[in-house]
Amino acid sequence: NVIFPGAGDEGITEYKSVIYYQVKQPRWFETIKVAIPIEDVNRSHLRFTFKHRSSQDYKDRSEKIFALSFVKLMRYDGTTLRDGEHDLIVYKAEVKKLEDSSLYLSLPATKLELEEKGHFPTGKSSQNLGNCTISKDSFQIATLVCSTKLTQNVDLLGLLKWRSNTSLLQQNLRQLMKVDGGEVVKFLQDTLDALFNIMMENSDSDTFDTLVFDALVFIIGLIADRKFQHFNPVLETYIRKHFSATLAYTKLTKVLKNYVDHAEKLTDQLLKAMKALEYIFKFIVRSRVLFNQLYENKGESDFMESVRNLFTSFSIMMNSDAESTSMVKGAALKYVPTIVNDVKLVFDPKELSKLFSEFILKVPPGRLVKQKLYCMIDIVHSDLFTQHDCREILLPLMTDQLKLHLEQHEELEACCQLLSNILEVLYRSDVGPSQWHIQIIMEKLLRTVNRTVISLGRDSPLI
Template sequence: MDVTDIITGTVDDEDKQHFIPFQPVAGENDFLQTVINKVIAAKEVNHKGQGLWVTMKLLLGDVHQIRKDFPHLVDRTTAVARKMGFPEIIMPGDVRNDIYVTLMLGEFDKGNKTTSKNVEVTMMVYDEEGKRLENVIFPGAGDDGISEYKSVIYYQVKQPRWFETVKVAIPIEDVNRSHLRFTFRHRSSQDSKDKSEKVFAMAFVKLMRYDGTTLRDGEHDLIVYKWDAKKLEDASIYLNLPATKPMLEEKGYTMTGKNMHSLGNFAISKDSFQISTLVCSTKLTQNVDLLGLLKWRSNTNLLQQNLRQLMKVDGEEVVKFLQDTLDALFNIMMENSDSDTFDTLVFDSLVFIIGLIADRKFQHFNPVLETYIRKHFSATLAYTKLTTVLKNYVDNSEKPNVTDQLFKAMKSLEYVFKFIVRSRILFNQLYEDKGESDFMDSLRQLFRSINDMMSSTSDQTVIVKGAALKYLPTIVNDVKLVFDPKELSKLFTDFIHNVPPGRLVRQKLYCLIEIVHSDLFTQHDCRDILLPMMTEQLKHHLENREELEACCHLLSNILEVLYRKDGVGLTQRHVQIIMEKLLRTVNRTVISMGRDSEIIIAEYQHSYNFPQSACVSWCFQHWPM
């Protein structure tokens, strides 16, 4: 039954009954995949009235919320099937370690029998010492764990196709010592004969690769070994054998000819067997470069290399392990607090991760990063190192090998400062404002360095200065939590004044718009500092007919704040400043633009959404037509 409309919310009639027809199966040896393909291909199903009538209701929210909102529908006994794969968002603290194993297909020689075998596959999980792990296999959601899984048996089929999937859930600390073992047995339809049938072959695969990463997702052609109870019961012996055909070929053997039939004292069967695996783990990675960082303490000599390699890891793998990756970066920083050896590489890695999440593909991980900073981040000394590295980049902005990385850092400025501010707050909670003056001074020095960079007329740093104008306002609401808002307003005023005349005018005006949108501009005493600078900038650019549309947007945004009735303090004096400084200039600008100006027409149309573009609209309405 197609449930697309129900899942998307197109159909939400919970009382509507849906008919699910029973699908006829021609024979008991029909493979499930074959049956499904036939059903999909068929236009109509000849169900002869046989089927189930069901009603369906889509419940929105996570499991905990749904149990709370719909206790009559979902309780503790309701089976919850997790996605085979990862959801769009993996929140910090959502620990998962599921390995899905699918018995795909096989081909089995009939041997000395006159007909094909009735093959049953038994899957178990063992450790490296040959001890079976109990109750770690789950046939379905809500099922209790079992210790061995037995496949469906197809009667006299040479090439059975099972496509049976089970979940293997092993404690994370045991995965590196565990392997899957498959045994094959012919089953007889006669009880007397069936009891005498023994295992005729086995296959295995380790869950952890030689490099410490987990088994790759996808299909695996396993080598089928002829059963020898004396040799193959001992895990320490067979675990040294190649488990898959590619591993066999790596050892110099081929799958054809004489070499195929023996490997030392072990006989390789002509039979074939294929499985597929899918690892859904927030702790075990399949990427060796990411693993190197997560396990950085095991070999600190490779730490610099591991940090560089992290920035080459595929984004999908990084966001899956976002919390562990960030924890590793800040642990490196904290455990090397007396040294700056790794500070720049850790900073670059952090910028890389923030840049990933800023990408449209991963932007839904923004709440995850916010939650991490708010609830899980704990590096109390990170603020000093992050501030120092950023200042060093700014001070050397004109060096060719620095410009690109500084540009990336500027784009990540909002979250870099969220980490800085949160780190400082955590430090204050522990040490009661210790080092307050040093922290304040470090921020002042950082702003001075940025202001010096902005005053440069070098073309090499234009892109960085443009990024600074765009992204620096994003730090305001966080920085004002740990820094005096009035002084911050003065620093931003200096920042704008340091932009060279005639350069980056549009970017500067839109930077001012973002400052108007920030919490600083809603504070009366901060507005006392910022507004004169803004009116000065507007007057200059209006008189020079520069970026009139951006000027208009800035002025209208300022007036919108001043016309607000709450949360902005007294505004009368600030409105008076605008009227005294700008009204004459605005009047002259509007008159000089002419009635047919696109800006005039657009702003006049928008004036009905008062106070949008209030000042320009007021002037236009009082201009003789």
């Protein structure tokens, strides 16, 4: 009882359609749902039988099946039946032969399969194959498979079942990044499990680390796409509840640092990684938290050092004069603030504030001014700026930067927004003592702000 003619109907074993009198080429246009348990799909097939109808009841009851079409739900390569139209072969044979599935399941089901096996139309009205005769007629169906466990893509299947053929693992990881996004997000949890299992089960080797990292960046990039944004909560839930790779943080940090260190050569890869930086660090932080729970803060100093080294690499990259890295630098200023709230869970917030300050100070004078100011705006909106000790480090940096750019009349709108956001945070009652910080702003910026306002003129939209 797996056939459902419509919503709310009871499941049935056989669906009977209709035929109209003297219609030689019938078109049914009927949609039915077939719900098969996953464990039965591999040995299941859809079977379509044909019989004549008579206008006389006693003759109609005696009519037997004269032809059959069928299609298997699983292909030879382990993937499911492709979505879309299928041109099925119509087989004719004795009733007993048509009832016995063992006599026809070895035969090709579609015209395409027939040609793939080297059988081509002869032009005759019928053609013998095995125990059956191929009719000149054909039968068309259209299918749509709905499953989060069975895939239609052989490359994705190769990755999901990577243990069965590890020699193809590198190829499968590369091919994953060519798979249709819709198919990948349907199998999001299984795909992520496979990637991190590959990483964990090869913990003593870095052979697959870069490919796994690139695949992870590809998946995060997919979910950032507007088309798949509704899968964002699925990714968040996976990280929070299902992710369990305790050693992933070391490998992910290492690959990311390598990309940053070689920014001039690996610009494209690094740019993609920057766009995925928020979720890469969610995985890194969650991995480190799980490791801490399991091993009671073992390797704490090594982890801290790896984060310091990564920020140092970011700062060196920002200080570079290479024109080829300008887009990557802009991306770094945009996406580095997105990691702050997660990193502070496993890293000293004060030291993180110092690392961020060094990162900003390494931006070359006169370059990426707007991006730098918006980067600081994002930090003001982060949890870091609400902590008094962190503000002690960040506020002098921000006031110095504001003074510099206001005096040079650079990106005044962004300067106004940064100053406004700082004051809004300091006005809040849940951010600790703020009187001294307001005094710093008054001493450093009041005169500069007044001069800037005077120079703008009354009709400026910034006043």
